[in-house]
Each structure stands twice: as structure tokens, then as C-alpha cells.
Amino acid sequence: MNRIRYVSLGLLALVGVYTGTWAYFAPTGWYANFPGFGLSWLPQLGPYNEHLAKDAGAMFLALACLTLVALRQVRNTRLVQTTGAVWLVFNVLHFSYHVQHLDMYGTRDQVLNVVLLAALVLSAAVLLVPGPRPVAVPVRSVRGDGIQ
Numbered sequence: 001m002n003r004i005r006y007v008s009l010g011l012l013a014l015v016g017v018y019t020g021t022w023a024y025f026a027p028t029g030w031y032a033n034f035p036g037f038g039l040s041w042l043p044q045l046g047p048y049n050e051h052l053a054k055d056a057g058a059m060f061l062a063l064a065c066l067t068l069v070a071l072r073q074v075r076n077t078r079l080v081q082t083t084g085a086v087w088l089v090f091n092v093l094h095f096s097y098h099v100q101h102l103d104m105y106g107t108r109d110q111v112l113n114v115v116l117l118a119a120l121v122l123s124a125a126v127l128l129v130p131g132p133r134p135v136a137v138p139v140r141s142v143r144g145d146g147i148q
Contacts, residue, residue, distance in 0.1 A: 001131050002074050008123040009071040009080070012087050015120065016064025024057025041113070044104040063087060070127075077131040084127025091121045 023030040031048045033040055063086065070076070070083040095117040102110045 001129070004126055004129075005074045005080055005131070006071065008126045009067055009074065009083065011123050012083075012120070013064050013067040013071060016060045016067055020057045020060030020062075020064055022057070023053050024061060027053035027057065030057070035116075039109065039112070041105070041109060045101070059090075063090065075131065080127050080131070084124050087124035088121065088128070091117065091124050095121050 019030075019034070022034070022036075027050050028048065031042045031053050034042050066083050066086065070079050073079055098113050098117055102113060105113065
């Protein structure tokens, strides 16, 4: 279970750092070239707005910060589930917006949008699964007889 948590948290942290750093510190380039790798998905959504781009970057960096804390404390189920819930709210709303606006993209970009955004929803949802329950260990008294 912890391996799944590491992978999910790692993916979400990577997305948060990648998107947040780019959007906040180079908002014009982010707007023109996101998600990168020769693709450009933002200009089709409307005119550039530096304030909105930097706010999106700041939000992704805040999510990345929370996620990195959870990654360092992956056995803390409450923290991991809270992180998953926060990402899930964002990713479900983000996904639902984009699936309603796929018509502005070609087929390749439509498929990539759905697949990548759905993967982020699933990565967040997986974090809501409770971890293994700790096994209760009997407490021994100083006398060693188990009586307190």
C-alpha cells in the first residue's frame, strides 16, 4: 500500500512542481507552450492573463508543498487522505471542465487531455484508501509480567 501511495504522491508532486514553477515564474511561456513537449493547450481557452496564470502557478506550488509533506510522512494515513481529498477536488473539477471543452482540440490532444487528467483523478482517489491498520502490541510492565 505504501508503494502505491509513494507513486501517487510522487506523480501529483511532480505535476504540482512542474506546472506551478513554470506558470508562476514564466507565465507567458507557460501560457503559450503548456503542457510542453511540442504541445500547446492554453491559447485555445482564451486570452492570456498574467494574474490568472500566476495564481494557477501559486496554487499548483501550494498543492506540491502539501504533497511533498505527505510524501515524507507516507505512513500518516490522515495526512495522505487529506492530500488525496484536496487533489481530488481540484482534479475532478479540472477534468470536468476540460471534457466539456474538448471540441477546440484535435483528436490527439483530446485523447491526451482525457487520459492525463483522468490519471490525475485516479492518482488522487487512490490516496483515499485507508492504509493498513497498525497491529496492537501488548504493553509489558516494568516487572515483565504484563500486569500494569
